Amino acid sequence: MSVGTIRHQARTLALQILYEADVAQHPASDVLARYTSDLSLPQPVRRYVERLISGVMEDLEKIDAEIGAAAPAFPVDQLPPIDRNILRIAIYELRNEHDVPVKAAINEAVELAKRFGGDNSSRFVNGVLGTIAGNLASSR
Template identity: 45%
Template sequence: MSEPPYRGGVGSRREARERALELLYEAESKGQPPAVVLQALPVPPEAFTAELVRGVGDHLAELDEVIASYARGWAVARMPALDRAVLRLGVFELLHRPDVPTGAVISEAVELAKRFSTEESGRFVNGVLATIAADARPA
């Protein structure tokens, strides 16, 4: 089951997250802040995509600190870049987008990890985000 299309734009949140992941990966690959990558685009992305990219960029230190404290045995800097970007995106939504259901955040992040990284990445992302969610969004 996928989320309904978000208000204010064409497409789905799934597509917006995928585009945000691409932009976050591009920013890291170029060694630029995510906001710089957004500003350089010839056509601005959908609003939700831009919000995710800006949010991750604005909270990068906090997100990495949270990831590091939950990813036992893994230093954030040593994680594959795609896994790191997916985790940052998921943690940003868990901590700063309470309107997005926890299950949606986790399942979308796992799908992104499986699609763009490895099957093992999907399991890793699921474990880290589920543990963070249990503390950040207790039932």
């Protein structure tokens, strides 16, 4: 299984976990434990999902503040939950997973938005992440 495949599967699973935690107000750690108890889940996917979920939850306030700064016309708590959680995963990766290319993190987020989001989700996600990636690049 390639690194790209592992990360793709992990991002998709992380989105499902964060979506449930967000919408149903379940603790993310409980949802994560339930999803990763599946014994057929490959260990590398499980490890990356765990890293994504714990990283997003640890930095949630900072990540949401970045979303708010990059898209001030759209309050974070009023964003569609799918869009909000796709952005959270991608921003975590952009800030913390330095072995993930910026374009790969953005492209994966856009693909998740096309697959799971609304009609304008992919454009919105791409725009927000483009702004954040530009800010990160200029601050390094």
